[in-house]
Amino acid sequence: MTEGLRYAYAVVRDTGAPDAALDALTALEGVTGVADESVYAVRHLGLAVLAGAVPAEDYAEGPLRKRLEDMAWLEKMARAHQRVVDTAGAESCVIPVRLATVCHGDEGLRRMLATGRERFTAALDRLEGRVEWGVKAYATQPAAEEPPAGAANAADAPSTPGAMSGRDYLRRRKAQRQAAEQRWGDTEEGARLVHETLGGLAEQSRLHPPQDPRLSGISDRNVLNAAYLVRREDSADFAERVGELAGRTPALRVELTGPWAPYSFTAMDETSGAAGETGSAGADG
Secondary structure (H helix, E strand, C coil): CCCCEEEEEEEEECCCCCHHHCHHHHHCCCCECCCCCECEEEEECCEEEEEEEECHHHHCHHHHHHHCCCHHHHHHHHHHHHHHHHHHCCCCCCEECCCCEEEEHHHHHHHHHHHCHHHHHHHHHHHCCEEEEEEEEEECCCCCCCCCCCHHHCCCCCCCCCCCCHHHHHHHHHHHHHHHHHHHHHHHHHHHHHHHHHHHHCCEEEECCCCCHHHHCCCCEEEEEEEEEEEHHHHHHHHHHHHHHHCCCCCEEEEEEEEECCHHHCCHHHHCCCCCCCCECEECC
């Protein structure tokens, strides 16, 4: 298996053991890639890249660029890519390769490893024994209080028995707005405290932009979207701490995901695009 297009998923250390004993590869037994292909390892210079053979009709440069405009296809590919990376990284350190990185044959994969060797090795040294945890916090907005019956006409008929005066109605609405603003302030402060606390437990942290509700399907306001680099052996304590923090602010819903391969802490643009023979959204030259 040397010719044709190869889709690259992740880089791992080459321990020198036979393929059957390579931890990352062993974990991938029965797991298929973006084209439902088997994943194998190509070794070079003390490194190994996990890759799979993919068809030119979908993954050659021209067809791939068009395919990437199909959001449903792109989502399916991204999920398969992540499945391979996370499965391989469950028990060993892996450096994820940028989505849609395609090489020409095994030789293209070796060129990628050779060109990016220093950066791949440095990343593996830095991230060995670490995993990524994701934490999102959402502020749920309370249902708006409905004014009492007749309040809408209070300004026109302030003398009606039992009706709220126009002035009282405006005061009430102002108080509701102020309470809502205070609540948002409380949740944002709560999110800040969550991040500071978890940042103190992690070796590194990254703040990502808030999730777009149109993409996430979650209407609650996303006030924290962060990733934390944690030693694998500290993961249980980290998760427990997240659970404790989740109960401190009733208006704040905290969501924990992971552990993942350290996507947010890999120099993605340097390592995965290091080789001139490879690229995202296209085959290598």
